[in-house]
Amino acid sequence: MRRVLVLLALCLAAGAVAAAGPRAKGPAKPAWAQLTAQQQQALAPLKNDWDNMEPQRRQKWLGIAKRYPKMKPEEQERVEKRMQRWANLSPEQRNLARENYKNIARVPPEKRASLREQWAQYQALPAPERARLEATAPAPKRARKKKTP
Amino acid sequence: MSRDDVPNKAMNEHQFGDRIAHLLNQGLRLDAHELARLRDAREQALERLQPEPAGALAWAGRLVGSWGGWGMVSLRLAAPVVALGIAVSAVYTWQQKQRAAEVEEIDALLLTDDLPLDVYLDRGFQNWLKKTAAEQ
Numbered sequence: 001m002r003r004v005l006v007l008l009a010l011c012l013a014a015g016a017v018a019a020a021g022p023r024a025k026g027p028a029k030p031a032w033a034q035l036t037a038q039q040q041q042a043l044a045p046l047k048n049d050w051d052n053m054e055p056q057r058r059q060k061w062l063g064i065a066k067r068y069p070k071m072k073p074e075e076q077e078r079v080e081k082r083m084q085r086w087a088n089l090s091p092e093q094r095n096l097a098r099e100n101y102k103n104i105a106r107v108p109p110e111k112r113a114s115l116r117e118q119w120a121q122y123q124a125l126p127a128p129e130r131a132r133l134e135a136t137a138p139a140p141k142r143a144r145k146k147k148t149p
Numbered sequence: 150m151s152r153d154d155v156p157n158k159a160m161n162e163h164q165f166g167d168r169i170a171h172l173l174n175q176g177l178r179l180d181a182h183e184l185a186r187l188r189d190a191r192e193q194a195l196e197r198l199q200p201e202p203a204g205a206l207a208w209a210g211r212l213v214g215s216w217g218g219w220g221m222v223s224l225r226l227a228a229p230v231v232a233l234g235i236a237v238s239a240v241y242t243w244q245q246k247q248r249a250a251e252v253e254e255i256d257a258l259l260l261t262d263d264l265p266l267d268v269y270l271d272r273g274f275q276n277w278l279k280k281t282a283a284e285q
Contacts, residue, residue, distance in 0.1 A: 101269045
């Protein structure tokens, strides 16, 4: 019986090590100084935060640095401007933005095109109105429909 | 049959017991000599009987016995458990990679999008969009 238990424990430990392995080892942690000149140039806004960043996030940014040379000049400019702000958001905020992006990217292209217009309309709303909207928890669609005629 | 061949012996004892039960059901007349022999046999069997391990231990013991002893345990038990462990870690690693690739893709799109980040960050705007969509 004891041998069975020892065997089970060993197998589970091996499984855990195998699962944790790819994260613990490998090229998951390049320090800023280890990056290539191209990577450093693409990720320049992150220079100060880089060495405190989690390995998975570094890998993600390295992936974005790889895409950087293929981007259009205006896209490169946007990435440079947004990178630091994006990196300094909380994980919850980033996840919220990703979810919203996925929802908006799913709508038909003509609706997507009107989004810029809607954003301008929303910006034109008085500040208290926008604050009120921000404070409202998103209600289920059916309940909302009943309230608004 | 060798004496230490435990599973076969156990089976024969069962068959033997069944035969005795069968004979007893038919109605058995035993004289004093046969009764004495039966009693002796029973006492001998009880003497040889090891104290039965309780609960899970007994179950594990029978299981190990049915697998062909401890020698086979490592193969029959460890192989599926190791395979399961490898499969679970492979699925986990694959999921992590998929998730990382998806996050990288969306982040690249968000960072290069022609609309400002606030379009996707502003809760008020998201609520307003839902509200106006519901009003239409």
